[in-house]
Amino acid sequence: MIRRIVRELGxxxxxxxxxxxxxxxxxxxxxxxxxxxxxxxxxxxxxxxITGVRTTVPLTRAGKRYVRGIVRDIEKTCVRAVLIANRKAKEGA
Structure with a gap:
């Protein structure tokens, strides 16, 4: 059993x-x-x-890093929108 697991892991x-x-x-x-x-x-x-991207990337470390970057960029867009809304709410208050 253990030998098989070790072999499969190798x-x-x-x-x-x-x-x-x-x-x-x-x-x-x-x-x-x-x-x-x-x-x-x-x-x-x-x-x-940036609210979306459609692209083709290689399934490599760099490609996976690029996709994570897309997600971060979309999140930054959302955070920026919240920041602007908070500033407008503060000005209106």
């Missing part, structure tokens, strides 16, 4: 290493990514700034 590690080599050769799998604020989320859909 096989998994070798496969990950082989995949990284394929990535380095430019042969990584590619993901078609479409990230945006949901169209029925009316409170957030009309914001100025």
């Amino acid at each position: 096989e998994w590690r070798r496969a990950r290493r082989d995949y990284r080599v394929l990535c380095d050769e430019g042969r990584a799998a590619h993901l078609e990514v479409s990230i945006r604020i949901h169209s029925e989320d009316y409170e957030w859909t009309g914001l100025d700034g």
Whole structure:
């Protein structure tokens, strides 16, 4: 039982290493990514700034980092909208 688990873990590690080599050769799998604020989320859909992106990225560390960056950028747009709303509310009070 333990030997099988150790063998499978070693096989998994070798496969990950082989995949990284394929990535380095430019042969990584590619993901078609479409990230945006949901169209029925009316409170957030009309914001100025980045509210969505559609792109294709390689399934590599850099590609995953890029997708995380998209999510951060959309979040920044939402936070900026809240900041502006808070300032307007403060001015009106």
